[in-house]
Amino acid sequence: MIVVQWGVSVLMQDPEIREPKPSGGPYSLQLDLPLPLAVTTERSGISCRDALSMLLADNLDFHGDDSSYASHNFHAFPAKFPPQLPRKFIEALTDRNDIVFDPMVGSGTTIVEALLTGRRGIGVDIDPLAMRVSKSKVTPVPLTEAMTVGYSVVREAQELLQCDEVTLQRELNNRFEATERKFIDYWFAPRTQLELMALVRQIQTLTDAGIREFLELTLSAIIITKSGGVSLARDLAHTRPHRVQDKTPRSAFEEYRRRLSRNLNSLKSLTLGGGRAEVVCSDARALSLRDSSVDLIVTSPPYASNAIDYMRAHKFSLVWLGHPLDQLSRLRQQYIGHDAILGVELVELPEFAGQIVNSLSHVDAKKAKVLHRYFSEMTLSLKEMARVLRSGKAAVLVVGTSSMRGVDTRTDICLAEIGKRAGFDLVGIAVRRLDRDRRMMPARRESSTATSQIEQRMHEEYVIGFIKPELK
Numbered sequence: 371m372i373v374v375q376w377g378v379s380v381l382m383q384d385p386e387i388r389e390p391k392p393s394g395g396p397y398s399l400q401l402d403l404p405l406p407l408a409v410t411t412e413r414s415g416i417s418c419r420d421a422l423s424m425l426l427a428d429n430l431d432f433h434g435d436d437s438s439y440a441s442h443n444f445h446a447f448p449a450k451f452p453p454q455l456p457r458k459f460i461e462a463l464t465d466r467n468d469i470v471f472d473p474m475v476g477s478g479t480t481i482v483e484a485l486l487t488g489r490r491g492i493g494v495d496i497d498p499l500a501m502r503v504s505k506s507k508v509t510p511v512p513l514t515e516a517m518t519v520g521y522s523v524v525r526e527a528q529e530l531l532q533c534d535e536v537t538l539q540r541e542l543n544n545r546f547e548a549t550e551r552k553f554i555d556y557w558f559a560p561r562t563q564l565e566l567m568a569l570v571r572q573i574q575t576l577t578d579a580g581i582r583e584f585l586e587l588t589l590s591a592i593i594i595t596k597s598g599g600v601s602l603a604r605d606l607a608h609t610r611p612h613r614v615q616d617k618t619p620r621s622a623f624e625e626y627r628r629r630l631s632r633n634l635n636s637l638k639s640l641t642l643g644g645g646r647a648e649v650v651c652s653d654a655r656a657l658s659l660r661d662s663s664v665d666l667i668v669t670s671p672p673y674a675s676n677a678i679d680y681m682r683a684h685k686f687s688l689v690w691l692g693h694p695l696d697q698l699s700r701l702r703q704q705y706i707g708h709d710a711i712l713g714v715e716l717v718e719l720p721e722f723a724g725q726i727v728n729s730l731s732h733v734d735a736k737k738a739k740v741l742h743r744y745f746s747e748m749t750l751s752l753k754e755m756a757r758v759l760r761s762g763k764a765a766v767l768v769v770g771t772s773s774m775r776g777v778d779t780r781t782d783i784c785l786a787e788i789g790k791r792a793g794f795d796l797v798g799i800a801v802r803r804l805d806r807d808r809r810m811m812p813a814r815r816e817s818s819t820a821t822s823q824i825e826q827r828m829h830e831e832y833v834i835g836f837i838k839p840e841l842k
Contacts, residue, residue: 426800441507447477468665473654478504491647499684508647527568565622590687592625655750667765672707674744723784756793765836782832794836
């Protein structure tokens with residue numbers, strides 16, 4: 371197992387952190403974590419429960435705060451919370467070297483903050499791009515070497531296209547199967563395809579895994595962008611892409627240079643906190659961590675019913691990095707919040723969540739089953755969070771509610787209720803007002819009824835604070 375530290379990446383030989391072992395599926399990895407020698411449930415004379423209660427009563431909006439420091443701006447990612455949010459809970463509820471865990475790591479915001487504050491961050495996810503983004507954001511790369519190699523890649527890719535376009539076109543045609551070829555031809559202009567192929571070809575010749583993955587992520591970042599980008603898609607980073615007929619794509623070479631410079635500057639300005647971080651491919655519904663092994667959980671579960679459809683955007687860059695579209699489609703169906711219902715085991719819900727699902731069933735039976743699936747999957751996830759969290763410690767969930775067929779799902783109350791059944795004590799639920807200009811949410815489309823419903827509900831979110839009760 372590789373444990374990442376800023377400045378050094380070492381193969382762990384600590385007998386308390388044993389070799390990972392497979393445990394039941396392609397996204398499951400056995401990760402044995404050392405249990406701390408002593409349990410500290412109070413900081414500065416205040417219990418973790420009281421400290422969490424005070425944090426929830428404080429301002430959690432962070433409007434106007436700079437969120438682009440360190441590696442946080444490596445790559446666009448929809449609906450990520452500001453880094454000040456996990457930092458607030460990390461600093462108040464944990465000590466240095468404590469384990470901070472995010473079971474749905476997404477873009478890695480929580481584990482980056484754990485690393486910067488001298489904690490040990492652990493994140494898991496099954497989304498391939500989330501894994502790439504979060505891992506790159508906490509993996510050290512030598513700045514000078516990354517700069518030299520990165521700019522050489524662009525220069526050599528340009529030379530390759532200029533000198534041997536015929537061979538490059540042949541490689542492009544041979545690289546993709548018919549499904550991927552059709553997708554690429556629709557979303558990328560012919561010249562852009564050759565430029566991206568030249569960049570991919572040069573990047574994938576690199577033998578240094580850390581630099582190669584850093585440069586691959588830079589390539590992804592010029593495809594999935596807040597605005598512009600090198601594809602023919604608009605609103606790609608908002609997960610609602612549509613093709614723009616008259617769009618003139620930007621030069622992939624120039625965009626790559628610009629993004630590489632930006633990401634290198636982010637590395638250079640990173641403040642090292644002495645922490646370390648790990649990213650593991652694993653499922654939040656069946657975690658591969660030991661019981662009572664983490665000191666704090668801070669996470670943001672997905673919305674129900676694919677309100678934010680991550681894979682819809684992520685495949686635009688993943689296809690260039692060698693991921694077949696059919697495999698990505700099958701993986702997408704495994705995501706928490708997906709709208710497929712066949713073959714999904716539904717659990718009995720607590721009273722309020724059951725009432726919400728029942729109300730929705732009178733309007734739209736299929737949507738009700740989709741919501742029931744979401745609450746069932748979150749039941750499994752919350753049980754796992756309760757299992758891996760140490761007694762007396764906190765779990766913080768940042769969630770958004772939904773309006774499905776005019777029925778407010780009250781996700782905050784439902785998940786609070788489900789969390790209590792899973793073994794948590796509910797400390798409180800705080801409201802956080804979203805700065806929609808800063809937190810990327812699905813794009814506004816005046817003509818879309820579906821999108822107007824999303825607009826109505828995505829102006830605020832909720833911060834649920836749980837405590838795992840002390841052992842008696």
